[in-house]
Amino acid sequence: MGGLPIGRDMITVLGPRGPAALPSLATVLRDAGRGTVNAIMLDANLCLDLALFAEGRLTEPLRTEIATFLERLTITGVDTLPGFGLAELSLQRHEWTIDDRRLRSLEAAISHSLELPATEIQRFLGAEARSFRVSDEPPLEVGLVVPLLKLFYLCTLKMHAIARKGLSRDRAFPAVVEYLEWAMGDLDVNVVLSLQVALALFGGDSQARRFLALANSNASSAPLWGAAWDMLHFHQLIQGTVEGIEKRPHRLYLATRDQAAFTMLSKVVFVGKAVVPDNTTRQMFGIRTEFPHFAHQQQDLAQLLAQHRVGVPRKRENLEQWRNVARLDALIGSLEEGLGFSQER
Numbered sequence: 001m002g003g004l005p006i007g008r009d010m011i012t013v014l015g016p017r018g019p020a021a022l023p024s025l026a027t028v029l030r031d032a033g034r035g036t037v038n039a040i041m042l043d044a045n046l047c048l049d050l051a052l053f054a055e056g057r058l059t060e061p062l063r064t065e066i067a068t069f070l071e072r073l074t075i076t077g078v079d080t081l082p083g084f085g086l087a088e089l090s091l092q093r094h095e096w097t098i099d100d101r102r103l104r105s106l107e108a109a110i111s112h113s114l115e116l117p118a119t120e121i122q123r124f125l126g127a128e129a130r131s132f133r134v135s136d137e138p139p140l141e142v143g144l145v146v147p148l149l150k151l152f153y154l155c156t157l158k159m160h161a162i163a164r165k166g167l168s169r170d171r172a173f174p175a176v177v178e179y180l181e182w183a184m185g186d187l188d189v190n191v192v193l194s195l196q197v198a199l200a201l202f203g204g205d206s207q208a209r210r211f212l213a214l215a216n217s218n219a220s221s222a223p224l225w226g227a228a229w230d231m232l233h234f235h236q237l238i239q240g241t242v243e244g245i246e247k248r249p250h251r252l253y254l255a256t257r258d259q260a261a262f263t264m265l266s267k268v269v270f271v272g273k274a275v276v277p278d279n280t281t282r283q284m285f286g287i288r289t290e291f292p293h294f295a296h297q298q299q300d301l302a303q304l305l306a307q308h309r310v311g312v313p314r315k316r317e318n319l320e321q322w323r324n325v326a327r328l329d330a331l332i333g334s335l336e337e338g339l340g341f342s343q344e345r
Helices: 025-033 044-054 062-076 083-090 100-114 118-124 126-133 145-163 169-186 192-202 206-211 222-243 259-265 298-307 316-323 325-339
Strands: 012-015 018-020 037-042 079-081 250-256 269-275 281-286
Touching: 012 222, 012 259, 025 037, 025 062, 037 044, 037 083, 037 222, 044 062, 044 083, 044 100, 044 250, 062 100, 083 100, 083 222, 145 169, 145 192, 145 222, 145 325, 169 192, 169 298, 192 206, 192 222, 192 259, 192 281, 206 222, 206 259, 222 250, 222 259, 222 269, 250 259
Parallel strands: 037 079, 037 250
Antiparallel strands: 012 018, 012 250, 269 281
């Protein structure tokens, strides 16, 4: 069955294999009969829109777009997962703690828009998102969510640092070489999501510049932080689709009205799973290299990616590198200082 469009395309939907539409009611019912839940993740922008909609503070045309979106959710019967969007809006970034008052306020407003009790919204946060609320441990150093978020943020900082040397066609290939040597060598982590953004950025893609706000003369780490959250959302989309949520199979989607984020994330396509040498399963992704600055360097680029074994499943000891939060914090601090972002703290 086909999906349903949303309004005037201000809101876009992403699935594990690229752009998608909301599933139809027939699809939701068919999958439910097989034990699979269809659910749509809501990014921070949409969570904020839903909260403002409940308070009557949205103006046209966004008000009508959100009303149409809510109508489509009702028609399809798809579940909603606002947990990570709520966490992004409520996280006090430099303290790594949740502002509970803000979280409760947003939960109440969003539950009103979605016509769900607040207790259900909290349940939709999921086990990993709830780690943001743990207070008897070092703030937020729980589970996999925080290391991943810090890793994605670190990668965006490195892209920004390299981009400051120039984004011309002549700089494109050396910039990718520098990024890969840092990511696969110094950092020793194969992060496909951030690599796709780097390829687009250095390859001359205008949406990548928007994604990282590099066209903005007022340099700030805030857009990089937002981009890191977008990558985390997509990672969780894949993770939940592959492994399920709370031991139930899920077919997940991500809704956003951030067109730059949608364009970047839609370039990464989940292609399946592979078993690595330690007999654990790893997700495999396809990435795109066809960008203007690489028009005549596709063969060189392919050789470079092969040289660094991009796309080859790595041993667990390599993958564990990104869980070392203290190491990530040190690398983040160094890059923020070099970029002049440390005064934002």
